[in-house]
Amino acid sequence: MPELPEVETIRSGLECVLPGKKVAAVEVRYPQAVKTPTAQELQEKLPGRTVNAVRRRGKYLQIFFNCGTVLVVHLRMTGRLLFSPAPQNWDKHTHVLFYFCDGSVLAFHDVRKFGTIYWLTPDRFSEIHGLHTLGPEPLSADFTACYLQEQAKRRKTSIKSLLLDQRVVAGLGNIYADEALHRAGIRPDRPATSLGAGEITALHRSIRAVLQEAICFRGTTMSDYRDAAGREGGFREHLRVYRRSGLPCPCCGQTIVRTVVGGRGTYFCPRCQR
DNA sequence: AGCAGGACCTGATGGC
DNA sequence: TGCCATCAGGTCCTGC
DSSP states (O other), X not given: OOOHHHHHHXXXXXXXXXXXXXXXXXXXXXXXXXEESOHHHHHHHSTTOBEEEEEEETTEEEEEEXXXXXEEEEOTTTEEEEEESSOOOOOTTEEEEEEETTSOEEEEEESSOXXXXXXXXXXXXXXXXXXXXOOOOTTXXXXXXXXXXXXXXXXXXXXXXXXXXXXXXXXXXXXXXXXXXXXXXXXXXXXGGGOOHHHHHHXXXXXHHHHHHXXXXXXXXXXXXXXXXXXXXXXXXXXXXXXXXXXXXXXXXXXXXXXXXXXXXEEEOTTTOO
């Protein structure tokens, strides 16, 4: 599932190839993927626009055009944005195709069909509920241990659920929430309010460290994730707990346990995490 | 108000 | 072999 490190890897891949490219045509095969405007309008009006820049906010990718509009893409669980220098035989899971004037193509591919595409101007970002209400970027200066402590104090929920709430911090998903909690030595089902200042500091540091490391390894591929060039991420072998139930904790050797917290599959080490 | 759980989807997996 | 149930998870929506 693309979380912050995966979306950032896709972003950096697209940033290398897309700027300066002019859209020749758009082909929408699964119209429900386009939330704003209609699929038809996207196909009619996007051609002729040139890509300026590719940015990221949380798990949202933003492709800026020189006319001031932005294509916003959320990949949810199985979505991919694949860049190809030339057309290919696209399979049945390829739902939207952006053809550029130089013959290259950007393909939106999504087995589960949960991914969403918007095309609008930045002043209308508030129409995208999730983007509008996004918390601070975890790798920015806005995300401080102090801020995290404030959030943890005021919410009566588990610390893991807090980390998954995109309004609190943008971009963490199931993998990196579990990994950050393990590095910080905190059980995922602890009430957020029960964490001491030292634990919050450790958690804040762990979140940033695990995200930065995962970006260095170009993200985690469990099954579906691919970068813009179709390559898998390399962080899977560095995971300490996620989907490792029954295996030894790399820190202490204790067997990793799977539970459910806030309705999500959750992995932790009963010895390292208290 | 704030949280839990269902809906959205499809493919992989396991039981019978 | 084949059928069915279950699971996976990000976000929105509903209901408690």
